[in-house]
Structure formats: C-alpha cells, structure tokens
Amino acid sequence: MKPIIQVKNLYTAYGKHIIHNNISFEVEKGEIFAILGGSGSGKSTLLRSMILLNRPKAGKIEIFGEDIWSLKEDKKNMFLNRCGVLFQFGALYSSLNVLENVGIMLEEYSSYSKKEIQEVSKIWLEMVGLNKRVYQLYPYELSGGMKKRVGLARAMAIGPEILFLDEPTSGLDPASAGKFDELILKLKEMLNLTIVMITHDLDSIADTVDRFILLKDGQIDFDGNLKEFVFEARTEGLTEDNLFNSTRGERFWKEI
Numbered sequence: 386m387k388p389i390i391q392v393k394n395l396y397t398a399y400g401k402h403i404i405h406n407n408i409s410f411e412v413e414k415g416e417i418f419a420i421l422g423g424s425g426s427g428k429s430t431l432l433r434s435m436i437l438l439n440r441p442k443a444g445k446i447e448i449f450g451e452d453i454w455s456l457k458e459d460k461k462n463m464f465l466n467r468c469g470v471l472f473q474f475g476a477l478y479s480s481l482n483v484l485e486n487v488g489i490m491l492e493e494y495s496s497y498s499k500k501e502i503q504e505v506s507k508i509w510l511e512m513v514g515l516n517k518r519v520y521q522l523y524p525y526e527l528s529g530g531m532k533k534r535v536g537l538a539r540a541m542a543i544g545p546e547i548l549f550l551d552e553p554t555s556g557l558d559p560a561s562a563g564k565f566d567e568l569i570l571k572l573k574e575m576l577n578l579t580i581v582m583i584t585h586d587l588d589s590i591a592d593t594v595d596r597f598i599l600l601k602d603g604q605i606d607f608d609g610n611l612k613e614f615v616f617e618a619r620t621e622g623l624t625e626d627n628l629f630n631s632t633r634g635e636r637f638w639k640e641i
C-alpha cells in the first residue's frame with residue numbers, strides 16, 4: 386500500500402535561513418511516527434508544512450495521495466478536515482468553555498445540529514477521560530494535562546485519519562504523561578489512526594512510537610525505530626544529547 390504521507394526533496398527556509406535542505410521520508414498508514422531533533426532543528430516548521438501552515442520553498446508533500454500544496458482552496462479544506470491537530474499548549478479558545486471548544490470545529494466544518502455537536506463533543510470528552518464536571522469550565526480553570534485532553538478531544542471530534550501532535554506530553558507530570566500515551570495507543574488501536582508527533586519524551590517514544598526521524602543541520606540524521614537508533618548511536622557516535630526529556634526515560638535506559 387502507498388504510504389499515507391510522502392515527503393519528497395523538501396526545502397523550507399525563512400528568508401535566507403534554510404531549515405530543511407532536501408529531505409525525504411514516508412509515513413505508513415496506521416503508524417505512530419515521531420519527529421525528533423534538537424531545539425531549532427525544524428520540527429515545528431516541518432509539522433506546519435504538513436498542515437498547510439508553512440509553504441515549502443521546493444519539494445513535494447503528498448498526503449492521501451495528493452500534492453497538498455497544489456490543492457485548490459475548496460480541496461484544501463477537505464484535506465484539513467481529514468487531519469486533526471493538537472498544538473503544544475492545546476490552543477484552546479479562552480472565551481469558550483470546554484464543551485464549546487471541542488465543538489467549534491464541527492460548528493465550522495460539519496452540518497450537525499447544535500444538539501448533535503454537543504453529543505459528539507461529550508462522547509469525545511469522555512473518551513479522553515474528562516467527565517461532565519469540566520463541560521462548563523474555561524481554559525484558565527484547567528490544568529496543563531486537562532487542556533491537552535480537551536485539545537485532543539477537539540482534534541478527534543472531526544474524525545481525522547491523521548492526527549498531528551506537537552509535544553503532546555511536554556509539561557505533564559510523569560503519571561499524566563503515561564496516561565496520555567495510553568490514550569494515544571488506544572485511539573490508534575481503535576481507529577487505525579496514523580499519528581505524527583513531535584516529541585522529546587523518551588518514555589513516549591519507547592511506549593508508543595513505531596518509527597521516528599531525527600532532524601539535524603537541515604538533514605534527516607536518522608530514520609528508524611528506537612532500538613536501531615540506540616544501536617547506531619553507540620556504534621556511529623550519533624548524539625543522544627538534547628533529544629530526550631531527562632525527566633522521563635529512566636526505565637528505557639535500564640531495560641536496554
């Protein structure tokens with residue numbers, strides 16, 4: 386089967402500052418795929434270019450078999466409707482309560498009635514482990530972990546085929562991060578979702594990620610799974626510095 390995402394000879398830049406210098410990679414349907422790299426290596430720029438927020442200078446990004454940057458306006462919206470996005474801090478609307486935040490995408494992009502939107506929103510809030518006590522709360526009343534869960538419920542409510550996550554466990558305590566990982570795995574298994582995430586979290590990578598790329602100096606320094614990475618890191622001197630969040634991952638280093 387053709388990969389769900391194919392990035393071919395991609396160049397991105399801000400002015401003269403080249404961020405990605407001719408990179409290519411693929412993501413298979415149903416995979417949990419991660420983008421790693423040190424600070425400023427271009428992880429967010431890459432993710433943004435896959436959801437039509439950052440136009441590449443050259444190269445192609447094919448998703449669902451189409452060159453996404455060549456799509457006409459109406460097709461762009463159809464494409465975005467097939468993608469759920471969870472930004473780093475949840476990106477919730479501060480003037481909307483939790484229930485409204487989850488329903489907002491459906492209000493804009495679906496033909497559901499108000500009542501149906503509320504029902505779908507409630508189902509997704511329950512799926513991500515939030516009960517009715519939070520429906521009427523506003524973002525400022527939520528913890529970081531709750532904000533991420535609401536953001537995830539909102540991303541899932543549109544029924545995406547690909548879920549993009551920007552550092553989903555950063556800022557969470559280890560127990561909440563572990564629960565978030567379980568949730569991601571559950572979603573993937575139930576819905577055969579493809580998940581693309583930026584992460585520094587070694588436990589998340591060990592527990593959930595099938596394969597990752599490592600960005601460095603505009604190139605892909607590594608493409609493979611964690612076992613292969615550790616092997617290469619040891620035999621070829623790839624640097625492990627600055628890639629992983631030091632508060633998690635102890636279990637992984639003990640087990641290998």
Ligand SMILES: Nc1ncnc2c1ncn2[C@@H]1O[C@H](COP(=O)(O)OP(=O)(O)OP(=O)(O)O)[C@@H](O)[C@H]1O
Pocket residue numbers: 399404422423424425426427428429430431
């Ligand atoms: N809108 C912008 N205009 C100009 N330069 C930018 C812009 N956004 C990012 N950059 C620069 O591009 C480079 C890559 O940024 P990007 O945010 O993609 O990296 P990152 O790997 O996600 O970093 P971090 O882990 O710190 O979030 C950085 O040097 C950054 O300063």
